[in-house]
Amino acid sequence: MIELFFASAAAVPSLGGPAEIWAAIVKDFSNIGSPSALTAFLQVLMIDIVLAGDNAIVVGALAAGLPADQRKKVIAIGVIAALVLRVAFALMVTWLLGIVGLIFAGGVLLLWVAWRMYRDIGADHGTDSPGSPEIAGDEDSGIKPAKSFVGAAWAVAIADVSMSLDNVLAVAGAAKDHPGIMIVGLVFAVALMGIAANIIAKYIERYRWIAWIGLAVIVYVAIKMIYDGWVDPQLGLGKFVAPFIGG
Template identity: 50%
Template sequence: MTSMDWTTDLVTLAQVVMIDIALAGDNAVVVGMAVAGLPPKQKRPAILAGIGAATLIRVGLGAIALKLLAIIGLLLAGGLLLLWVCWRMYRELRHPHHTRERKAKTLREAVLQILLADVSMSLDNVLAVAGAAHDRFWILATGLVLSVALMGLAADLVARLLERYRWIAWVGLGIVLYVAISMIWHGGHEVAAAM
């Protein structure tokens, strides 16, 4: 590999990382909200497990991302899945875990919530990164893994802020709901145009 190839690859990798950082902010909010109801000892394991599983799925999706573009209705399905995640988050915010009427969130529930939200919200991220990586799988995988690691750090900060300032959780829910509605809107138009 020549030095020109390495330079091109490094520039491409930098583009991939910037795309990931720009598109992963809403994911960090979801992860932070998912672990906010957990006991302090379970927050970090939930973030690591959820983001670890999400990383594997993202890299797998990235490997087939260009084929995903051809699947009509995928964006709509992801938006509907994210809308369900929003409903679950709304219920948690409305009935905090410290009340007696609801049992505390488990580590498994938090990891599942992170995974479902990340998969549904990551389609735009994965497709943008796959387009920028220009068929270089190592750039795609490196960029996605790095972005997920950065998202995990941001999610930990978001979770701590949510514990202190409950109103931020409602703002976060609004952001996630906006993303879900946007995905449903664009996915619905995509399905209607294909009919």
């Protein structure tokens, strides 16, 4: 039974070596004008922008309240950990998408991310976090800062695992049929988190409509992943659950 949940990994095309990766990128971007490729690219772009800003705000909120030197260290840990995890998950994405039920589970996880974003965008959380000077918008995050350096570092590390997996699954779900766009999207996500996350957080805080568009895209991708993750003939969860439901 266990083999069934991993044997279907072959159903997901392997990214292969550098030559195959480059060929996939060239193929997808040479056809970027096609409706499917353009839609996938725009979805990936919006997901990366919104989640990078959201991730920065979470890290800043958890570090807020600590002394300045400790706060900067925690934020640095958060950014470095996010970069490492995104690279690791990106390298594993083909294998991850080949696990039966993970696409469905990823869609459910993204719905939870969407709910968290909706709550953060639509509500005024006031003084839940004192905010950190390094990250714009984290004072309205609704996240209580950790009380110690060790507590903040652990909280950031745990949050990074979830947020990095969210990001990789969202990008992979949006561009599943376009591996070249998926690869570029994952590289872009890493660059944004490492270089421009705070800038993005500042603009998302100032122009909330950016966040609403990103939220709509994430909800769409989540629903699509849940549907595909249930009905897919090789990787869908439905064909494994149906016999148990039917008795």
